[in-house]
Amino acid sequence: MKLPRRRMLQGLGASIGTIPLIGSIPSQAAPGDFPKRLLFFYSPNNSIDRWAWTPEGEGSEFALPEALPEMLSPLDDFRDNLLVVGNLVMDTRDKETGPGGHVGMGHQLTGWANIPWPDQQQESEFWGGGISVDQFIGNELGSTPLTLASNPRGTNGGCRISYTGANEPVHPYENPVDAFNAIFGDTDLGVDELQADNARQVRALDRVALELDRLRPNVASDDRAKLDKHVEHLLALKSDLLSFVPADCDPTAPPDVGYGGSSQFPVTSRAHMDVLAQAVACGVTQVGSIQNGNTGGAENYSGTVNWASEGISFDRSQHVVAHDYEQDTGNAAFEADRLELEKFHVSQYAYLLDKLRSIPEGDGTVLDNTLVVWTKGMGRGHSKDRLLYLIAGGTGFPELNPGRFLDRTDVPHNNLLVTIANLMGVQTNSFGDPEICTGAMAL
Amino acid sequence: MGERGLVVGLCALVGGCYSGLGAGPDGSPPAAADGADDGADGQGDADDDGGGDGDDGDEPAELGCDETPIEVGVTPLRRLSQQQYNATVLDLLGDSSGPADDFVDDELRSGFPSNESSIAALQLDQYRQAAKALADTAAATRFDEWMPCDRATDDCVAPFIESFGRDAYRRPLTAEESTAYLAMYQEGREEWGAEAAVELVVQTMLMSPHFLYHVEVGAPGDAGDGPVRLTSWEMAARLSYFVWGTMPDATLFDAAASGQLDDAAGIEAQARRLLADERAADMVATFGDHWLGLSHLDEVERDATAFPDWDPALLDAMHLETRTFVEQVVLEGDGRLETLLGASFSYLDPELAAHYGVELGDDPLGRTDLPPGERAGVLTQGAILVSHAYPTETSWVHRGKLVRERFLCGVMPPPPPDIEFENTNDPDRLNNIECRGCHELMDPIGKAFDSYDPTGRFVDLQVEGEVLGSDIGTFESIPELADGLATSEEVRMCMAEQMGQFALSRRLWGADECSRQAILETFAESDYNIRELIVAIATSDAFANLAQESAQ
Numbered sequence: 001m002k003l004p005r006r007r008m009l010q011g012l013g014a015s016i017g018t019i020p021l022i023g024s025i026p027s028q029a030a031p032g033d034f035p036k037r038l039l040f041f042y043s044p045n046n047s048i049d050r051w052a053w054t055p056e057g058e059g060s061e062f063a064l065p066e067a068l069p070e071m072l073s074p075l076d077d078f079r080d081n082l083l084v085v086g087n088l089v090m091d092t093r094d095k096e097t098g099p100g101g102h103v104g105m106g107h108q109l110t111g112w113a114n115i116p117w118p119d120q121q122q123e124s125e126f127w128g129g130g131i132s133v134d135q136f137i138g139n140e141l142g143s144t145p146l147t148l149a150s151n152p153r154g155t156n157g158g159c160r161i162s163y164t165g166a167n168e169p170v171h172p173y174e175n176p177v178d179a180f181n182a183i184f185g186d187t188d189l190g191v192d193e194l195q196a197d198n199a200r201q202v203r204a205l206d207r208v209a210l211e212l213d214r215l216r217p218n219v220a221s222d223d224r225a226k227l228d229k230h231v232e233h234l235l236a237l238k239s240d241l242l243s244f245v246p247a248d249c250d251p252t253a254p255p256d257v258g259y260g261g262s263s264q265f266p267v268t269s270r271a272h273m274d275v276l277a278q279a280v281a282c283g284v285t286q287v288g289s290i291q292n293g294n295t296g297g298a299e300n301y302s303g304t305v306n307w308a309s310e311g312i313s314f315d316r317s318q319h320v321v322a323h324d325y326e327q328d329t330g331n332a333a334f335e336a337d338r339l340e341l342e343k344f345h346v347s348q349y350a351y352l353l354d355k356l357r358s359i360p361e362g363d364g365t366v367l368d369n370t371l372v373v374w375t376k377g378m379g380r381g382h383s384k385d386r387l388l389y390l391i392a393g394g395t396g397f398p399e400l401n402p403g404r405f406l407d408r409t410d411v412p413h414n415n416l417l418v419t420i421a422n423l424m425g426v427q428t429n430s431f432g433d434p435e436i437c438t439g440a441m442a443l
Numbered sequence: 444m445g446e447r448g449l450v451v452g453l454c455a456l457v458g459g460c461y462s463g464l465g466a467g468p469d470g471s472p473p474a475a476a477d478g479a480d481d482g483a484d485g486q487g488d489a490d491d492d493g494g495g496d497g498d499d500g501d502e503p504a505e506l507g508c509d510e511t512p513i514e515v516g517v518t519p520l521r522r523l524s525q526q527q528y529n530a531t532v533l534d535l536l537g538d539s540s541g542p543a544d545d546f547v548d549d550e551l552r553s554g555f556p557s558n559e560s561s562i563a564a565l566q567l568d569q570y571r572q573a574a575k576a577l578a579d580t581a582a583a584t585r586f587d588e589w590m591p592c593d594r595a596t597d598d599c600v601a602p603f604i605e606s607f608g609r610d611a612y613r614r615p616l617t618a619e620e621s622t623a624y625l626a627m628y629q630e631g632r633e634e635w636g637a638e639a640a641v642e643l644v645v646q647t648m649l650m651s652p653h654f655l656y657h658v659e660v661g662a663p664g665d666a667g668d669g670p671v672r673l674t675s676w677e678m679a680a681r682l683s684y685f686v687w688g689t690m691p692d693a694t695l696f697d698a699a700a701s702g703q704l705d706d707a708a709g710i711e712a713q714a715r716r717l718l719a720d721e722r723a724a725d726m727v728a729t730f731g732d733h734w735l736g737l738s739h740l741d742e743v744e745r746d747a748t749a750f751p752d753w754d755p756a757l758l759d760a761m762h763l764e765t766r767t768f769v770e771q772v773v774l775e776g777d778g779r780l781e782t783l784l785g786a787s788f789s790y791l792d793p794e795l796a797a798h799y800g801v802e803l804g805d806d807p808l809g810r811t812d813l814p815p816g817e818r819a820g821v822l823t824q825g826a827i828l829v830s831h832a833y834p835t836e837t838s839w840v841h842r843g844k845l846v847r848e849r850f851l852c853g854v855m856p857p858p859p860p861d862i863e864f865e866n867t868n869d870p871d872r873l874n875n876i877e878c879r880g881c882h883e884l885m886d887p888i889g890k891a892f893d894s895y896d897p898t899g900r901f902v903d904l905q906v907e908g909e910v911l912g913s914d915i916g917t918f919e920s921i922p923e924l925a926d927g928l929a930t931s932e933e934v935r936m937c938m939a940e941q942m943g944q945f946a947l948s949r950r951l952w953g954a955d956e957c958s959r960q961a962i963l964e965t966f967a968e969s970d971y972n973i974r975e976l977i978v979a980i981a982t983s984d985a986f987a988n989l990a991q992e993s994a995q
Contacts, residue, residue: 098856098857099856099857099858099859099860100856100857100858100860101857101858101860101861102857117552119552119950121553121554121848122857123857147565154548154551155547155549155550156550156551164563168560168561169560169563170563170564170565171547171563171564171565171566172565173565175545178545182568200631200635200639200643201571203627203631203643203647204574204647204650205571205650207623207627207651208647208650208651208652210623211651211652211653212652215652215658219658219660220517220520220992221992222519222520225561226520226560226561226562227520227652229561229562230561230562230567230652233562233563233564233567234567236564237567237571262742262744299742299744300739300742300743301833301838301841302742302743302829302830302831302832302833303742303743303744303834304746304834306744315746315749315834315835316746316833316834317834378860381861381862382861383860383861384860
């Protein structure tokens with residue numbers, strides 16, 4: 001897909017979402033002249049065991065072989081962009097108060113243990129315990145992350161990965177059409193009309209801010225914090241509306257084929273990734289994430305996997321497929337299903353890489369200037385161990401030195417988050433819980 | 444079926460696992476269940492602080508609720524649920540577009556919608572876009588009705604602002620608010636014309652915290668640290684959202700304005716009026732959906748190989764069955780908990796009757812007598828049975844967990860990571876010391892539900908179950924379990940607990956103990972009539988008062 005850099009005077013529409021639009025990008029430039037971008041790709045359940053993804057080689061660091069291990073084979077074509085990081089550990093989970101393997105949903109990008117809701121009844125009744133690394137980096141770069149999810153199925157800690165702070169989940173766009181409209185606009189209004197409309201909106205926002213302010217002293221202190229947060233978001237929205245300029249590109253909207261639901265899960269996810277790729281290419285944002293399902297998948301346990309679009313079907317949910325595999329019964333059918341499922345997710349990750357690589361930028365492509373990180377909330381057996389991360393990127397990140405495997409056994413995952421920040425040009429020595437983080441993970 | 448893993452396998456560390464409300468004379472969660480003496484790691488104590496702070500030392504039974512000052516728990520500030528938002532804009536604007544369907548899903552707390560978390564950026568923008576679209580439609584279609592006069596004059600505009608504002612904010616506007624909105628209108632009219640101006644006023648009100656939140660700050664009081672009463676307007680709103688799931692109607696607003704809600708008798712009269720109105724039906728059915736854990740019913744699928752006769756259209760019929768049943772029993776029938784659990788009838792359509800293998804009666808609502816011994820009450824209705832089963836097989840854990848959590852108010856923690864097990868329905872869990880602590884509370888109940896297959900059909904099977912550590916004991920069929928539950932003190936307490944959570948977004952523990960006792964007493968006197976439970980909650984101190992933070 002090409003993004004012609006035609007200045008849009010009309011038809012770009014009501015870009016009145018909450019994402020500030022950044023100006024145009026020069027069409028001829030060398031790597032390094034382009035903004036660095038960062039995208040997270042989340043997929044549900046545990047990492048499949050190492051046999052499926054550990055490449056053949058000597059020692060703890062070595063070049064990836066020509067043919068990648070079975071699970072990673074959809075990435076053969078991206079071998080030279082790919083850093084495979086194996087065996088990290090999510091030590092923040094030692095600080096959880098309760099049992100359960102799904103708490104890592106809140107840990108993976110925050111590097112903190114979760115905060116349970118009062119009177120917690122169910123495993124997922126919690127929120128993350130700190131700002132997540134995507135939001136942190138976005139703040140540092142002055143770029144609001146675009147947070148997208150395909151079938152997260154609910155509003156609790158088991159369904160969120162991104163946080164602006166402790167107990168402050170970032171709710172994702174679930175419909176790619178909504179996400180596209182929010183950042184690129186969906187009306188036929190011209191720029192002047194839009195700016196006039198936005199000026200009216202600002203009057204409404206000002207009045208609401210005043211009412212929040214007047215209400216504040218009359219509510220309990222816990223509730224005051226909620227109203228403060230409300231005002232903070234109002235002011236941000238106001239600033240976005242006032243600073244509105246149309247995006248300098250000609251994006252393609254996702255076809256409105258009906259998104260959401262278990263059977264449309266893969267299609268919804270790809271449409272989201274199309275939006276994400278265009279958003280970073282167009283300069284709408286530098287940071288984003290695509291969350292595929294929630295902690296356990298994209299279905300309820302009473303449902304099945306039935307993806308006609310992929311030719312994949314199981315008589316049970318993704319989560320049950322993952323658990324079946326964990327039983328170590330040597331059941332070949334369970335193993336085959338599990339591998340098929342995980343290869344599907346890897347192929348979706350490859351889709352995003354392919355999308356970014358298809359957009360020219362300077363002498364290369366957008367992928368050269370984008371880090372795409374594969375992340376999960378749990379290791380094998382729902383444990384904190386043996387986490388697999390994939391980091392794809394290109395010439396914009398010389399320190400990445402892709403095409404390698406790194407065995408980082410027992411390195412806390414917080415350290416990887418530090419490394420990602422540093423790769424993005426955000427200098428820090430620690431991220432998340434300082435009692436867990438021991439500095440950047442060596443590349 | 445082959446081996447299966449579990450979504451919530453629940454071979455639990457037993458520290459956080461307790462069986463229900465049975466113990467605890469002070470209403471606090473009872474001690475851990477039998478056998479829960481190993482592996483405790485602190486999780487269990489996450490649930491013990493109820494709604495009140497610092498009340499753990501109280502012993503209300505000895506203090507005597509009549510003599511002590513009123514004490515109540517804290518309901519957190521929360522935003523309208525999706526259902527409440529849609530119903531409110533329907534009543535306020537006549538707009539049936541259901542904009543909240545596209546909002547971020549409600550937070551479910553203890554199973555019931557309660558949007559207590561801070562608003563996030565996306566939600567703010569969703570509220571803004573919805574308000575804009577609603578105001579746009581309303582200004583275009585209702586302008587003449589709203590202002591049938593000279594729209595340039597304050598005399599024409601002010602009454603509209605006052606009356607629409609009262610309905611949107613669910614209380615009269617303050618003088619500052621009236622003036623500010625009148626000014627907003629007049630400035631807007633001069634700049635863009637009257638219609639755009641009224642649109643902006645309406646949009647702004649729909650984005651106001653007084654519309655989006657359940658704002659409850661209480662009457663300005665004399666009381667020191669003690670609770671303050673809700674204003675009569677706040678009481679009207681609490682009442683209508685509890686019983687109707689929407690804003691007050693004109694009669695309820697009038698009652699608030701004329702001081703009729705200042706005492707329990709006036710509140711009771713209005714609560715009974717609301718209950719008798721048809722608007723209560725949807726809310727009672729919605730309560731049922733959350734109470735019975737049916738929120739994922741529309742996601743249920745059955746494996747076509749295992750169940751070639753399964754028709755997904757039955758899901759709608761099953762949902763309708765349960766909604767109609769709960770509605771009819773609670774609002775039209777005898778209202779009794781015992782009937783909800785043990786009724787020998789249900790409401791079926793022809794397809795569902797055929798699926799169950801029962802003869803359909805000729806009642807217009809499909810009221811049908813059920814074969815004794817096969818089915819009784821909500822527990823044997825298809826909606827519960829199919830949504831608590833896997834695509835290919837039953838689930839002892841999920842069906843047992845449902846009974847434990849939704850009928851006995853127990854808390855079943857998740858299984859620890861790194862567990863190994865062979866089967867979904869695995870009898871070995873009860874032989875394993877680590878698993879048994881929780882699974883003995885669930886599996887012996889859930890296993891007995893094997894007399895209903897994953898599609899909800901009755902299977903003639905010799906079953907034997909036990910509700911361990913309760914006053915229910917053993918049973919030999921699910922109707923027998925239903926009988927046991929229907930007359931169990933624990934289930935009665937749990938029902939009151941669930942309704943209290945639904946009404947007030949908090950547990951009626953701790954500081955609410957005296958209200959809880961009063962509610963339970965009235966519930967008992969009514970022979971456990973749900974209508975009376977609703978009225979008892981609505982007329983309780985817990986419902987009428989707000990806790991104040993101690994002086995800072």
